[in-house]
Amino acid sequence: MDIFESTKPIYLQIMDLIKKEIAIGKLPPGSQMASVRELAMKYQVNPNTVQRALSELEREGLVRSDRTIGRFVSEQSDTVVLLKDQLLDEVIGEFIKKIKELSIEPDDVCPLIKKYLLREEKE
Amino acid sequence: MDIFESTKPIYLQIMDLIKKEIAIGKLPPGSQMASVRELAMKYQVNPNTVQRALSELEREGLVRSDRTIGRFVSEQSDTVVLLKDQLLDEVIGEFIKKIKELSIEPDDVCPLIKKYLLREEKE
DNA sequence: ATTATTGTATTAAGTACTTAGTACAGTAAT
DNA sequence: ATTACTGTACTAAGTACTTAATACAATAAT
Numbered sequence: 001m002d003i004f005e006s007t008k009p010i011y012l013q014i015m016d017l018i019k020k021e022i023a024i025g026k027l028p029p030g031s032q033m034a035s036v037r038e039l040a041m042k043y044q045v046n047p048n049t050v051q052r053a054l055s056e057l058e059r060e061g062l063v064r065s066d067r068t069i070g071r072f073v074s075e076q077s078d079t080v081v082l083l084k085d086q087l088l089d090e091v092i093g094e095f096i097k098k099i100k101e102l103s104i105e106p107d108d109v110c111p112l113i114k115k116y117l118l119r120e121e122k123e
Numbered sequence: 124m125d126i127f128e129s130t131k132p133i134y135l136q137i138m139d140l141i142k143k144e145i146a147i148g149k150l151p152p153g154s155q156m157a158s159v160r161e162l163a164m165k166y167q168v169n170p171n172t173v174q175r176a177l178s179e180l181e182r183e184g185l186v187r188s189d190r191t192i193g194r195f196v197s198e199q200s201d202t203v204v205l206l207k208d209q210l211l212d213e214v215i216g217e218f219i220k221k222i223k224e225l226s227i228e229p230d231d232v233c234p235l236i237k238k239y240l241l242r243e244e245k246e
Numbered sequence: 247a248t249t250a251t252t253g254t255a256t257t258a259a260g261t262a263c264t265t266a267g268t269a270c271a272g273t274a275a276t
Numbered sequence: 277a278t279t280a281c282t283g284t285a286c287t288a289a290g291t292a293c294t295t296a297a298t299a300c301a302a303t304a305a306t
Contacts (some may be wrong), residue, residue, distance in 0.1 A: 091218065110237070113232065
């Protein structure tokens with residue numbers, strides 16, 4: 001399914017993917033997730049790697065597991081509700097940080113983005 | 124000096140740091156760089172790790188080395204001239220990609236950035 | 247000549263991540 | 277009862293990255 005970047009541990013990349021699906025509502029609160037083995041097939045990785053990603057997400061309170069039934073997105077955790085805002089904040093924060101490192105004023109960045117999007121449209 | 128993220132190989136992070144310094148003119152074309160051992164001290168890593176980063180940068184044509192004199196930023200390579208634009212393009216491209224993954228319209232992103240910057244000012 | 251510094255090369259060890267393979271207890275469906 | 281599915285646990289092996297510890301030839305300064 002997905003091809004992962006080699007510079008970042010796969011289990012972290014799987015965590016990111018699942019977080020996004022929860023954040024945008026593709027995996028609604030309380031819904032059942034695919035099993036460890038199904039996800040391993042989907043992502044073309046070892047089940048242990050998926051298990052590692054899901055354990056971490058569980059530790060963060062985003063998912064829970066009924067040992068023999070399956071695994072579910074957390075029902076009403078504040079973490080889930082605020083997840084999209086958190087992720088968006090992280091993305092913008094890292095972006096601004098990188099922009100500053102290129103000695104570009106953050107206030108100048110919107111025109112640059114617009115230029116990028118225009119160029120992207122033409123292709 | 125710097126603390127590196129544990130999720131990405133240090134030699135790649137060092138490459139990024141040096142690229143930025145070249146891009147913003149802190150390391151001008153033709154200028155001599157700090158030695159492998161000095162950089163290892165500065166970054167608090169093993170000289171081998173610095174050597175690895177510099178070898179890669181050399182492979183990309185950004186730096187060159189006179190074996191017993193030292194290492195220098197490439198003089199007039201087109202790569203150096205275009206570096207800042209390339210890095211900026213990468214940063215914006217990755218940002219837009221992540222924004223889309225959060226199911227946010229790229230056209231809606233500038234107001235979000237402005238909101239972020241206003242919030243940042245107050246702290 | 248001696249000394250210090252340069253980039254580079256090598257070997258050995260340790261750590262983190264990933265995979266492969268196997269196993270077990272509990273649940274659901276038949 | 278049997279079968280198939282859950283999450284979980286464990287060991288062994290391979291790979292990539294990092295560190296440590298040397299070593300060498302060539303240059304510059306003394």
